[in-house]
Amino acid sequence: MTRALNIQWHNLAFSAFIFHEIFDNPLEDETPQSRLKQIGMMSVLYIMHQGHQPLTLSNIVETTGLTRTGVTETVDPLARRGLLTESFVKNSMGRGKARRFEIAPELLEKIRGFQGN
Template identity: 95%
Template sequence: MTRALNVQWHNLAFSAFIFHEIFDNPLEDETPQSRLKQIGMMSVLYIMHQGHQPLTLSNIVENTGLTRTGVTETVDPLVGRGLLTESFVKNSMGRGKARRFEIAPEILEKIRSFQGS
């Protein structure tokens, strides 16, 4: 299979997996709007991940145009679901702490195994 086709399959598998995880496993008191926002955020984060951009709160705000609070409200349930992992790193000025996220390695591994690559 060509590399371009592999990338397309990987993108499709990621989107389908995320959709399934979020819509089939709603959190308590979660609205459909919240679930849609989470799916959209995961799409943005996946594109940033593929572009080797750090998934920090500041970078996400810059890429989406959302406020820090808006990003936090959407990202926190994704961390709670285990779709993202969170760590704290030094901020760009090297003094404070910044939140950094990663797509959970288990998610990427499940998608790789689904593809058989």
């Protein structure tokens, strides 16, 4: 199979898996609007991940145009679901702490397994 087709399958598998995980497992007091925002955010984060961009709050804010609060409100439930992992790193100035996210390695492994690779 060509590399381009593999990438398309991987993207489709990622989108379908994220949709399933978020809509079939709602968090307590979560609205449908919140779930839709999470699906959109995961799509943005996946594209950033594919582009090797660090998934920090600042980078996500810059990419999406959302406020820090808006980003936090959307990524926190994704971390609670286990779709993202969170760590603290030094900020760009090297003094304070910055939140950095990664797409959970388990999620990426499940998608690879789905593809049969």
